[in-house]
Amino acid sequence: MTTPLAEVLEGQRAAEVRRAARALLKEPLLRAAGPSVDAFRLVRQHASELREWFDRNTGWRLQVDAETARLYRTPGTLDDASHPAREASRAAVPFTRRRYVLLCLALACLERGENQIALGRLAEQVVLDAADPQLLAAGVAFTLERRDERLDLAAVVRLLLRYGVLRRVAGEEDAYVSGSGDVLYDVERRVLAGMLATRVGPSLVAAESADERLAELTAETALDSDDLRFRALRRSLTRRLLDDPVLYYAELTDTELAYLTRQRGFLTARITELTGLVAEVRAEGIAMVDPYDDLADLRMPEQGTRGHITLLLTERLAAVAGPVSFVELQQWVRELAAVHGGFWSKAAREPGSEPELVEQAVERLTALGLVSRTADGVAPRPALARYAVGEAVVLDPGVSTTRKAPKR
DSSP, rough: OHHHHHHHHHHHHHHHHHHHHHHHHSSEEEEESSSSSSHHHHHHHHHHHHHHHHHHHHHHHHEOOOOOEEEEEOOOOOOOSSOOBBOTTOOOOOOOHHHHHHHHHHHHHHHOOEEEEEHHHHHHHHHHHHHHHHHHHTTOOOOOOOOHHHHHHHHHHHHHHHHTTTEEEEOOOOHHHTOOOOOOEEOOOHHHHHHOSSEEEHHHHOOOSSSHHHHHTTOOSSSOOOOOOOOOOHHHHHHHHHOOOOEEESSOHHHHHHHHHHHHHHHHHHHHHOOOOEEEEEEEEEEEEETTTOOOOOOOOSSSHHHHHHHHHHHHTTTOSEEEEEEHHHHHHHHHHHGGGGSSSSHHHTTTHHHHHHHHHHHHHHTTSSEEEOEEEEOOOGGOOOOOOOOEEEEETTEOOOOEEEEO
């Protein structure tokens, strides 16, 4: 029979494992120094249990040593571009294709380099590597003579500083961007070595197209038995439940849907036990909802003018039955500004700001799985119905309110 003390200790252990798992899901690379020290300590303490869970349920490898904890996390789907890396600054500008190429080139240069490097020297090596004929044939070229290109490289470096690949010794990136100075970094080689998250080494991939290469880099081992095929299904669906804001049944293959129908309770219970995420099951799909609201990279609603505009557009979109054009969305913003503009920033009230505001809102709603883009606008997706506004509810004479209707 379990004693009360044993129950308390088991509860504490489970809570620690949950905090460690959530820390890894939030930041797959943790270091023994800096702001992640407490999370790293928990991950290292419970590394064996976490390693077994992630390997069995997601296929993600967890490597922990005295200095770093690295969860080699690969996405559930390879064609979702709605959650890019973002600049490590208050603006949090999303990475463009050019910045991703610069990131890969910078990592390659750092791998070959010494334990210290100046930003100017890194830039020179990146320019040399960018002269590769295959990159030029793909339309990729860098001189880093223009300010916008230097800004892109500075954004890449700040991301590497955030991950701990680089440690600033002297100088500031702004000085390099303006052409008035340089920056010196220490290269943390152990962290650098753990950046690449693939199942196969890139040098072993024979495919030529980007999509085929990405598929080979992340492919499971040969699925030549029922057990291996079921394991691959379990891992793929668990990754998508952890990664995707909403897992829509319509996006699954017949085999995936049949497996999920049989194993839904088991899969969601395992995720809830480890992470605290709660399954919201509806007719169209499943969303793993975070009651603590700190795992998602995007939130809905969000504070500020853009968050308010996005929420208002969402409520209108939830009331329509079909696609809405960008022109109509921009008209909605103008109408909403007449009513709510007093709460918005000055820039959002300026004539001509509507296209940018609509694009920002659509980008967020697409990433959250609430709408899909069409040729000239957006189409609401089923999960958007949870933001529909119900009819007014009279509380007292002269007082009314609206009620959110989480329709199914």
